[in-house]
Amino acid sequence: MSRVATEANDLEDIEIGLLLEGLYRAYGFDFREYSRASIKRRILEMMRAEKLGTVSALQERVLHDATCLERFLLGLSVHATAMFRDPSFYLTFRRKVVPLLKTYPTVQIWVAGCSTGEEVYSLAILLQEERLYKRCRIYATDISRAVLRKARDGIFPLAAMREYTNNYHQAGGANEFSDYYTAQYDSVIFSTALKSNVVFSEHNLATDGSFNEFQVILCRNVMIYFNKDLQARVHNLLYDSLSMFGVFGLGNKESLKFTPRAAFYEHLNDKDKLFRKVM
Amino acid sequence: MSFEIIVVGASTGGLKALQVLLSELPVEFSLPMVIVQHRGKDMETGLCEFLARSSRLPVREPEDKETLLPGQAYLAPRDYHLMIQSGSFALSTESPVGFARPSIDVLFESAANEYQDRAIGLILTGANHDGARGLAAIKAQGGLTVVEDPATATCREMPDAAINLTKVDWILPLSEMAAGLHKLTNSTKRYES
Numbered sequence: 001m002s003r004v005a006t007e008a009n010d011l012e013d014i015e016i017g018l019l020l021e022g023l024y025r026a027y028g029f030d031f032r033e034y035s036r037a038s039i040k041r042r043i044l045e046m047m048r049a050e051k052l053g054t055v056s057a058l059q060e061r062v063l064h065d066a067t068c069l070e071r072f073l074l075g076l077s078v079h080a081t082a083m084f085r086d087p088s089f090y091l092t093f094r095r096k097v098v099p100l101l102k103t104y105p106t107v108q109i110w111v112a113g114c115s116t117g118e119e120v121y122s123l124a125i126l127l128q129e130e131r132l133y134k135r136c137r138i139y140a141t142d143i144s145r146a147v148l149r150k151a152r153d154g155i156f157p158l159a160a161m162r163e164y165t166n167n168y169h170q171a172g173g174a175n176e177f178s179d180y181y182t183a184q185y186d187s188v189i190f191s192t193a194l195k196s197n198v199v200f201s202e203h204n205l206a207t208d209g210s211f212n213e214f215q216v217i218l219c220r221n222v223m224i225y226f227n228k229d230l231q232a233r234v235h236n237l238l239y240d241s242l243s244m245f246g247v248f249g250l251g252n253k254e255s256l257k258f259t260p261r262a263a264f265y266e267h268l269n270d271k272d273k274l275f276r277k278v279m
Numbered sequence: 280m281s282f283e284i285i286v287v288g289a290s291t292g293g294l295k296a297l298q299v300l301l302s303e304l305p306v307e308f309s310l311p312m313v314i315v316q317h318r319g320k321d322m323e324t325g326l327c328e329f330l331a332r333s334s335r336l337p338v339r340e341p342e343d344k345e346t347l348l349p350g351q352a353y354l355a356p357r358d359y360h361l362m363i364q365s366g367s368f369a370l371s372t373e374s375p376v377g378f379a380r381p382s383i384d385v386l387f388e389s390a391a392n393e394y395q396d397r398a399i400g401l402i403l404t405g406a407n408h409d410g411a412r413g414l415a416a417i418k419a420q421g422g423l424t425v426v427e428d429p430a431t432a433t434c435r436e437m438p439d440a441a442i443n444l445t446k447v448d449w450i451l452p453l454s455e456m457a458a459g460l461h462k463l464t465n466s467t468k469r470y471e472s
């Protein structure tokens with residue numbers, strides 16, 4: 001019985017490979033180098049949601065039915081994010097990075113994989129409070145047009161504000177958090193001043209090149225969805241896009257250790273994933 | 280045949296159960312052990328240190344793409360799903376599964392996929408059904424399934440759910456768990472050589 005199951009499992013892996021290859025060749029969406037464990041889980045989940053028995057059946061529908069393709073792409077990506085996610089990261093940014101940035105006349109910042117923008121608005125608030133915002137330009141990019149549209153709008157659910165307010169204060173914020181937004185029914189809209197120096201645009205880390213030189217790059221919780229090869233390539237791209245002594249930020253559970261650029265950065269402190277390019 | 284990993288799922292009552300298990304496993308227990316313990320979103324981050332204090336094996340929260348090592352216990356970090364892919368950890372923040380992130384099912388399914396019949400799955404105390412599906416996946420791939428005896432578990436729902444879904448190989452009270460696992464992994468090794 002277990003041999004049968006193992007063979008079925010191997011077959012499924014083959015079908016998943018074919019589906020991803022087909023998706024790439026037909027539409028240019030390239031998930032071939034994403035971390036397979038999590039991609040597989042979401043594909044099987046979608047197969048169940050579409051009430052299909054095999055990955056091949058899902059492939060047929062994805063390739064021939066445009067609305068299914070859209071559902072599939074949405075289901076395949078993880079967009080989870082939050083304002084001041086991991087407050088201590090932002091606290092360290094305030095204490096250690098802000099003083100460095102104050103020595104520059106202008107500061108170029110890249111938020112790569114910004115999802116629906118919560119991270120960008122958090123950063124903008126912090127920079128404004130530290131009287132740095134005016135000399136900053138933030139490039140916020142993502143592969144997904146749908147999330148960028150939301151990021152541009154800056155409208156978030158009211159229900160999330162309690163958590164975000166807590167995060168904000170833990171991250172060293174001293175103002176009334178509610179001063180930054182206006183509530184409307186069950187949503188809030190963030191002050192447009194926060195996005196006056198932000199450019200939102202599409203950029204695919206897997207295929208597009210560098211487009212500027214930055215003093216700060218944040219790429220948090222994006223590369224955990226990539227396999228090691230793609231992760232290494234993107235680390236190289238980000239390294240090349242960062243100016244000497246520029247600051248690089250990763251998600252809380254991401255590491256430079258397993259990448260080709262580990263030796264080229266130094267830690268800003270032990271705990272938070274903030275690094276400085278020193279070579 | 281020899282095992283290469285043991286994955287462990289625990290929920291309500293799990294802190295105590297894990298403490299007992301980790302304090303009784305001998306230092307020479309060599310399989311990497313990967314643990315999902317449910318915890319509230321706001322629960323303090325000291326869980327890993329807490330477990331490490333009573334464990335004879337080193338315990339750590341893995342980072343993304345970290346390689347699994349023998350003789351090491353790993354605890355899934357708060358608010359991330361933990362999976363195993365090509366001998367390394369893969370983390371994810373995709374939505375909670377049945378309200379749980381980390382989810383036991385997610386870890387167990389990836390272990391079944393990666394290790395097939397070389398995985399051991401262990402379900403401990405808990406007041407929900409997480410892990411039942413994952414344990415079934417391990418069984419389907421020919422791995423070994425172990426469940427804490429519901430009769431003596433702090434919360435029996437999770438062990439019960441696992442037993443209902445899968446014809447599990449071993450049902451052991453917590454007091455015999457460490458010795459049982461040790462014997463099991465030891466004897467299969469001897470058998471191998």
Ligand SMILES: C[S@@+](CC[C@H](N)C(=O)[O-])C[C@H]1O[C@@H](n2cnc3c(N)ncnc32)[C@H](O)[C@@H]1O
Pocket residue numbers: 077078079080081082085112113114115116119141142143144147203204205206207219220221222225251372
């Ligand atoms: C989990 S979100 C992280 C959001 C935010 N950085 C944070 O830490 O809260 C991951 C984002 O990466 C984006 N992404 C995935 N693959 C990408 C690629 N190849 N290029 C650019 N963005 C990508 C996804 O669309 C998603 O919005």
